[in-house]
Amino acid sequence: MRGWLNSFRAFGKLNFLILRDRAGLAQIVVEDKEEAKRLSELQPGSILRIEGKSVASKQAGLGVEVIEPKIEVEVAITTPPAVEYYKPEIPSDLDFILDHRSISLRNQKLQAVFNIQAEMVHAYRLYMHDVVDAREYFGPNIIGASSEGGAEFFNVDYFGYTATLAQSSQLYKQIMVGVNERVFALMPFFRAEPSHTPRHLAEGKQFEFEMGFFEHWHEVLDVQEGCIKAILRHLEKHCKRELEVLGSKLVLCPDDVSIPRVTFKEAQEIFFKQTGIDERAEPDLSPAAERELCKYAHENHGTDLIIVTDWKKEKRPFYSFVSEEDPELTNTFDLLCAGTEITSGGQRCHTYETMVEGIRGKGMDPENFTDYLTIFQFGMPPHGGFGMGLERLTMTFLGLKNIREASLFPSDPKRIAGNRIKARIVFGGENIRNEIVRILNQNDVEFEHREHEPTPVTSEGAAKARGIALEDGVKAIILRGKKTKKNYQFNISAHLKVDMKAVTQAVGEKCEFEDPAVIEERFGLQVGAVPPFGPLLNLETFFDEGVLQRPFSAFNCGLRTESIIMKPQDLVRLVDSQTGKFSKE
Ligand code: ATP
Ligand code: MN
Numbered sequence: 001m002r003g004w005l006n007s008f009r010a011f012g013k014l015n016f017l018i019l020r021d022r023a024g025l026a027q028i029v030v031e032d033k034e035e036a037k038r039l040s041e042l043q044p045g046s047i048l049r050i051e052g053k054s055v056a057s058k059q060a061g062l063g064v065e066v067i068e069p070k071i072e073v074e075v076a077i078t079t080p081p082a083v084e085y086y087k088p089e090i091p092s093d094l095d096f097i098l099d100h101r102s103i104s105l106r107n108q109k110l111q112a113v114f115n116i117q118a119e120m121v122h123a124y125r126l127y128m129h130d131v132v133d134a135r136e137y138f139g140p141n142i143i144g145a146s147s148e149g150g151a152e153f154f155n156v157d158y159f160g161y162t163a164t165l166a167q168s169s170q171l172y173k174q175i176m177v178g179v180n181e182r183v184f185a186l187m188p189f190f191r192a193e194p195s196h197t198p199r200h201l202a203e204g205k206q207f208e209f210e211m212g213f214f215e216h217w218h219e220v221l222d223v224q225e226g227c228i229k230a231i232l233r234h235l236e237k238h239c240k241r242e243l244e245v246l247g248s249k250l251v252l253c254p255d256d257v258s259i260p261r262v263t264f265k266e267a268q269e270i271f272f273k274q275t276g277i278d279e280r281a282e283p284d285l286s287p288a289a290e291r292e293l294c295k296y297a298h299e300n301h302g303t304d305l306i307i308v309t310d311w312k313k314e315k316r317p318f319y320s321f322v323s324e325e326d327p328e329l330t331n332t333f334d335l336l337c338a339g340t341e342i343t344s345g346g347q348r349c350h351t352y353e354t355m356v357e358g359i360r361g362k363g364m365d366p367e368n369f370t371d372y373l374t375i376f377q378f379g380m381p382p383h384g385g386f387g388m389g390l391e392r393l394t395m396t397f398l399g400l401k402n403i404r405e406a407s408l409f410p411s412d413p414k415r416i417a418g419n420r421i422k423a424r425i426v427f428g429g430e431n432i433r434n435e436i437v438r439i440l441n442q443n444d445v446e447f448e449h450r451e452h453e454p455t456p457v458t459s460e461g462a463a464k465a466r467g468i469a470l471e472d473g474v475k476a477i478i479l480r481g482k483k484t485k486k487n488y489q490f491n492i493s494a495h496l497k498v499d500m501k502a503v504t505q506a507v508g509e510k511c512e513f514e515d516p517a518v519i520e521e522r523f524g525l526q527v528g529a530v531p532p533f534g535p536l537l538n539l540e541t542f543f544d545e546g547v548l549q550r551p552f553s554a555f556n557c558g559l560r561t562e563s564i565i566m567k568p569q570d571l572v573r574l575v576d577s578q579t580g581k582f583s584k585e
Pocket of ligand 1: 191193199200201202204206341342343344387388389390391392393403
């Protein structure tokens with residue numbers, strides 16, 4: 001076997017080495033004393049090559065263990081990893097896990113989530129290809145500037161022109177219906193949604209499907225339902241081990257249960273009847289209503305999914321097919337799963353005239369849609385389809401709390417590809433000083449920006465260099481949690497000491513001073529120049545209440561040669577923080 005040392009537990013006579021490879025974790029029994037000593041000096045991640053005898057074992061997770069091993073260390077690792085990924089469950093919060101994404105992904109549970117996700121994609125392809133007989137297409141991701149406009153698009157510089165990153169491949173899948181009738185794809189999507197919710201990402205993947213020639217648009221729903229069931233049955237068959245590792249059950253949707261289909265109007269009535277909350281005049285379903293409808297489906301139909309059809313025109317895109325029964329409604333649907341929307345879809349307009357009408361109906365100019373309209377001038381059949389988010393599907397199928405757990409390298413307003421943005425953007429003394437000055441000006445705060453001789457690291461020296469009373473100085477101290485390794489900022493008056501007991505109480509773990517070299521590397525700041533604006537560095541921040549007792553707050557604003565003097569009330573108001581007693585004499 002070749003793999004990574006996951007852990008080594010020494011008990012003296014019997015010692016257990018756990019080796020990780022793509023198939024999971026294997027147990028190796030080490031009895032040799034010298035060998036045990038050598039292994040106990042290795043850290044997780046060391047690359048090992050092991051030859052031994054496999055024997056049946058009731059205690060070992062796989063039912064098998066390896067004895068009398070010959071162990072070759074191919075790559076020795078001696079530095080302990082920052083994140084304890086080798087434990088069954090990483091004992092850290094999601095932010096910390098994301099901060100150490102590249103290594104935390106080696107954790108068994110995280111690995112299981114993404115193995116399942118890969119199987120979902122595989123099952124989707126099998127279903128679309130083998131059962132629906134649809135053709136896979138590959139649409140573009142960089143597209144021309146959107147004529148629909150909207151703040152939710154990311155713009156990119158494209159050879160001096162403005163292009164946008166695609167939010168969906170709606171146009172392209174419709175073009176491909178004109179070619180192949182039934183088409184599908186797995187497409188990246190980009191959405192500049194500033195909202196910080198547990199179910200929105202700025203980049204994700206979307207299952208796309210579109211079909212032409214049906215007798216009734218509900219045939220699209222049949223494909224959607226078949227697709228969900230096919231994916232679930234595939235996971236049940238191929239991901240037993242992963243589901244066991246996660247200790248979670250898949251969402252409920254047996255083959256012999258039809259996913260209930262209710263109209264938007266009926267959905268509102270159900271929510272009203274179930275909860276007494278009246279949202280029947282609303283044009284949309286609230287998150288609470290989405291949750292309640294899934295609960296209703298679970299209790300009354302034995303599935304966690306429900307399809308809501310016939311949405312109001314105002315809430316659906318211009319290309320939605322208007323209902324023949326009621327001109328205010330559309331042949332559209334959302335699929336809700338375990339409380340959250342996972343799909344939107346429906347029938348589309350397919351004649352040139354109705355499409356132009358749809359565009360005008362939204363107050364837009366058909367002139368801006370000439371590319372889109374061409375296909376309707378040259379024959380499109382009745383058609384419809386859907387877009388289903390891969391990360392939403394993963395999250396709801398597995399009951400994950402946050403969509404970031406269902407993305408290998410999640411992007412959101414705070415992160416790009418898993419990495420925190422703020423710490424990168426506001427990095428280095430000058431950038432941080434500029435940002436602080438910008439914030440103060442923007443908030444119309446009175447302050448003085450003073451240049452001076454470089455302040456030494458001592459508080460007394462700093463006070464002298466700035467020409468301000470020692471007690472008016474604010475020390476910004478960066479601490480490190482001993483358990484989570486997370487950084488915190490504590491801001492206290494310059495003449496006082498930080499009270500480590502109070503700190504432990506406030507953050508829930510023991511802390512120590514962060515290494516100046518780490519502060520320099522991580523934030524681009526020299527110790528002594530750190531400003532009390534912790535959130536700019538992505539730090540949870542605390543103010544000692546003593547700061548508020550003084551007439552002024554003076555602090556270095558990122559550079560040793562520049563200070564800001566302002567009112568403590570303004571400072572504490574502008575810096576997102578908590579206040580308490582964190583100092584002692
Ligand atoms: P929501 O109302 O939940 O923001 P939406 O209605 O704006 O979603 P659609 O345009 O209908 O989204 O996109 C189709 C599907 O793509 C959604 O049902 C969802 O599964 C997924 N999706 C859309 N936006 C996001 C996002 N920001 N992050 C993750 N998945 C998304
Ligand atoms: Mn939607």
